[in-house]
Amino acid sequence: DLGIRDRIEEIIPEVSRIRIETCLLLNLHFIRLLEEGKPIPVIDQNLVGRAMQCTYAKKAQADAELQETFDHHYLPLCPNRPINNCLPRITNVLLDLRNQLLSNIKNHVAVLFQSRHRAFMKLLLREAAPGVPFFEEADEDLESCTRLLTTATLWRPNESVQELLPEYPRIYGRIPEAAIECLQDLVDSVRPEVGPLPAASQSRPHLYVPWMRIISEESSDRQLRSFSLVPHASFSAPFIAITPTTWPELQPKSGKRKAPGELRDAFPSIGRLESGGKTFADRITTDGVSASVYFPVEKRTPPPEDRMVHIHPKQRVVGLDPGKHPDFLTGIAVTGDWDGISHQEEVIGLGTRDFYHRAGFKNRTFLMHAWMSRDLDVAAFNKDAPSGNTVSLEKFGKRVTFVSANLYCLVRFHTARRVRKLRRRVTIKKQIEVDRACKKITAGKKTVVAFGAAQVDAGRTKRQCGPCESVKRRLSSHHKATVVLIDEFRTSQVCSTCHSDVNKFAVLKRQRVMEDGLPTVTEVGRREDEDGGGRTSYKTCHNVRACTNPLCRMVWNRDVNAARSIAWICMSIARGEGRPAEFTRAGVWG
Numbered sequence: 001d002l003g004i005r006d007r008i009e010e011i012i013p014e015v016s017r018i019r020i021e022t023c024l025l026l027n028l029h030f031i032r033l034l035e036e037g038k039p040i041p042v043i044d045q046n047l048v049g050r051a052m053q054c055t056y057a058k059k060a061q062a063d064a065e066l067q068e069t070f071d072h073h074y075l076p077l078c079p080n081r082p083i084n085n086c087l088p089r090i091t092n093v094l095l096d097l098r099n100q101l102l103s104n105i106k107n108h109v110a111v112l113f114q115s116r117h118r119a120f121m122k123l124l125l126r127e128a129a130p131g132v133p134f135f136e137e138a139d140e141d142l143e144s145c146t147r148l149l150t151t152a153t154l155w156r157p158n159e160s161v162q163e164l165l166p167e168y169p170r171i172y173g174r175i176p177e178a179a180i181e182c183l184q185d186l187v188d189s190v191r192p193e194v195g196p197l198p199a200a201s202q203s204r205p206h207l208y209v210p211w212m213r214i215i216s217e218e219s220s221d222r223q224l225r226s227f228s229l230v231p232h233a234s235f236s237a238p239f240i241a242i243t244p245t246t247w248p249e250l251q252p253k254s255g256k257r258k259a260p261g262e263l264r265d266a267f268p269s270i271g272r273l274e275s276g277g278k279t280f281a282d283r284i285t286t287d288g289v290s291a292s293v294y295f296p297v298e299k300r301t302p303p304p305e306d307r308m309v310h311i312h313p314k315q316r317v318v319g320l321d322p323g324k325h326p327d328f329l330t331g332i333a334v335t336g337d338w339d340g341i342s343h344q345e346e347v348i349g350l351g352t353r354d355f356y357h358r359a360g361f362k363n364r365t366f367l368m369h370a371w372m373s374r375d376l377d378v379a380a381f382n383k384d385a386p387s388g389n390t391v392s393l394e395k396f397g398k399r400v401t402f403v404s405a406n407l408y409c410l411v412r413f414h415t416a417r418r419v420r421k422l423r424r425r426v427t428i429k430k431q432i433e434v435d436r437a438c439k440k441i442t443a444g445k446k447t448v449v450a451f452g453a454a455q456v457d458a459g460r461t462k463r464q465c466g467p468c469e470s471v472k473r474r475l476s477s478h479h480k481a482t483v484v485l486i487d488e489f490r491t492s493q494v495c496s497t498c499h500s501d502v503n504k505f506a507v508l509k510r511q512r513v514m515e516d517g518l519p520t521v522t523e524v525g526r527r528e529d530e531d532g533g534g535r536t537s538y539k540t541c542h543n544v545r546a547c548t549n550p551l552c553r554m555v556w557n558r559d560v561n562a563a564r565s566i567a568w569i570c571m572s573i574a575r576g577e578g579r580p581a582e583f584t585r586a587g588v589w590g
Contacts, residue, residue: 003252008288011250012237014087015097016411021055022048022101023233024400029069030229031393034213038065040206043109048102052094077397078404089249096241101233108231109205113212116227117154117194120215122146123222124186134179144171149183153190157197161187167585216391226389228396235414236423239292242284289420290427309448309484311574313337316447318348319567321491321559322454322468328352329468330559331441332567336448340568341497347560350437355467359430364422371419377409434470438479441471446482449475450570452562453485484573486566490583492545495556496564499582500549502556504541 029051033040041047041063050061054070061067075081125145129135135142148168152161161183165172191197193214195207209229216226242250244263263282264270270280270293281294311317313336320331331348338344356362372378381402388399403410413419441449451472475481495502545561547554565583572580 004250005288007250007252008240008286011087011090011093011240012288013411013415014090015093015238015240016235016415017407018052018055018094019097019101019238020233020235020403020407020411022052023105023230024403025054025066025070025074026051026105027228027230027388028074028393028396028400029066030209031391031396032069032073033065034210034391035393040209041065043102043106043206045098045102048105049095049098052098052101073393073397074400077400081404092243092246092249093240096243096246097238100238104231106202106205109209109212109229110201112227113199113201113205113208114154116212116215118146118150120218121149121153121186121190123218123224124190125149128182128186132176132179132182134176135182141171141175144168145175145179145183149186149190152183152187153194154197154199157191160184213391220390220392226391228389229391232388235410237287237415237420239285239287242286244282287420287423289417290424309482309570309574311336311448311571316443316445317450317567317571318441318447319450319452319486319563319565319570320348320441321452321488321562321566322465323559324465325352327559328355328465329437329441329471330557330563332560332563333443334567336571338567338571340564340571344564348441350440350467350471352465352467355433355437358436359433360426361430364426367422368419372413375409375413377406378413381406381410430470434467434474435478437467437471438474438481441475442479442481446480448482448484448570448574450484450486450566452488452491452566454488484570486569487583488562488566489585491565491569492558492562494565494582495545495547495549495552495554496561496568497554498547498549498552499580500547500552502545502547502561504545 026048030040047063047066050063050066053059054061054066054074061070122142125135125142129142135145148161148164148171152159152164156164161180165175165180194211196204199208201208212227212229220226240246240250242263247263247266264280267284273293273295274280278295278297281296283294285292285294315336316333317336317338318331318333320329322329327349329348329350332344333346333348334344372382385402385406386395386398388396388403390396390399441447472483476483493502494500543558545556545558547556569579569583572578
């Protein structure tokens with residue numbers, strides 16, 4: 001329907017503007033409250049909805065603090081902003097946008113809180129290293145101390161460092177008393193500042209914003225990169241929800257609210273997609289170029305006896321170790337009767353660079369850079385715009401002023417149909433590449449996939465990069481694979497053949513010698529000793545592991561070794577033998 005399409009084209013720029021201004025206003029509001037020593041309000045639908053209404057409604061809001069931020073801090077920073085105005089009849093569209101923004105803000109605060117807290121703990125340990133040599137002897141020891149410090153300051157507030165040490169076998173028994181005392185002092189100084197413990201940043205993110213501000217200020221004082229308290233809204237075109245509630249608002253003329261059956265009648269092709277028990281969920285999201293149709297899927301929880309994974313002797317079993325670079329997934333394929341020692345049938349490597357190249361991300365980046373360079377307003381904004389990653393009211397105010405002055409030209413550029421069509425092409429190619437990766441893993445067979453899942457703390461797993469998550473979901477939903485999540489504890493630190501420890505492989509450092517400004521000779525790097533002599537210097541190779549067992553002496557690709565261990569753990573559990581002791585915390589800690 002041309003009328004519906006024209007209406008969507010009219011709504012998208014307005015919704016995009018409201019989304020951008022709402023994020024700017026909330027960020028400015030949080031910074032102002034923190035500088036004035038006032039508590040952060042609960043991040044819920046009411047807060048986000050009132051912030052959105054400030055950007056388009058003429059009526060003052062019930063939240064006095066938020067209205068004060070808008071009137072006395074936000075508006076003075078936007079001298080060229082037109083009078084509040086909004087398209088009529090898009091209330092329900094904005095309600096759906098409010099729910100999306102609320103979810104994005106809560107997830108941003110929770111994820112940022114955990115990652116920045118851990119990085120700050122590592123920074124404190126590095127600063128304490130000159131007084132405690134143990135912290136700078138080995139990077140692995142520093143990582144273990146960082147994990148211990150993070151656990152003690154977030155998840156285990158009632159336990160001392162001495163009580164937590166047995167859970168970290170690498171440093172347990174080796175760490176000196178001075179280092180333990182330093183860790184305990186850091187724990188005692190950090191715990192009162194974080195917020196309610198154990199941390200619950202996902203359910204109560206507003207309680208941890210003050211601690212994030214402290215981390216940001218400390219990072220800025222050390223000339224390190226800071227961050228924003230609220231996510232920056234993208235300038236790209238948002239997806240509008242078409243539901244029985246929003247459907248009347250998308251029609252050129254107002255009319256009676258249509259029933260779900262009439263919404264289905266407006267899109268006859270939906271009926272052809274309903275098969276295999278799928279029914280239309282009365283929801284479509286679109287940006288005017290691409291669309292997603294929603295079908296609810298009933299999640300059935302099988303009884304415990306049916307949750308057991310059964311592996312037949314000739315069944316294909318694949319162990320996958322997720323990563324980022326150079327391969328986002330490294331795996332091995334074996335049969336169900338594999339003994340864990342013999343050579344694998346196949347090594348699977350899915351390269352990150354190849355995936356993004358085939359999916360069209362490189363071409364999209366090239367085209368976007370070319371288009372932005374030709375648009376003078378967008379090019380000037382990209383060159384001169386101040387960063388919004390700050391908790392300073394003055395610095396963030398400059399960001400608000402600059403974005404507000406260029407808001408309409410930015411929305412015009414990023415919501416253009418050519419940009420939306422380019423995004424759609426990349427999305428389609430990405431899905432094709434995800435299916436290609438799944439076919440390479442399953443080889444067209446019914447496969448049991450043991451997927452590595454790194455534990456970051458009790459009961460929580462580390463999120464993998466984008467392609468890993470997409471492949472994991474697609475394997476079980478469209479390729480009839482049984483996906484089993486396996487804890488990666490010690491899978492890369494133990495030889496998959498003899499189950500002995502493996503160490504990093506040392507290689508010679510190389511130094512490029514310049515003659516007449518040109519690299520001509522490569523020599524072994526040398527470091528001067530105190531007596532004036534030189535000795536050859538080495539560096540460790542992260543991707544290579546050497547077994548310490550003198551009877552084995554295998555040299556492994558780190559990811560292949562981890563994938564073999566993950567597959568063996570899955571098969572041991574499926575056979576009823578449980579997780580091998582070499583890969584359990586109880587087996588390591590005794």
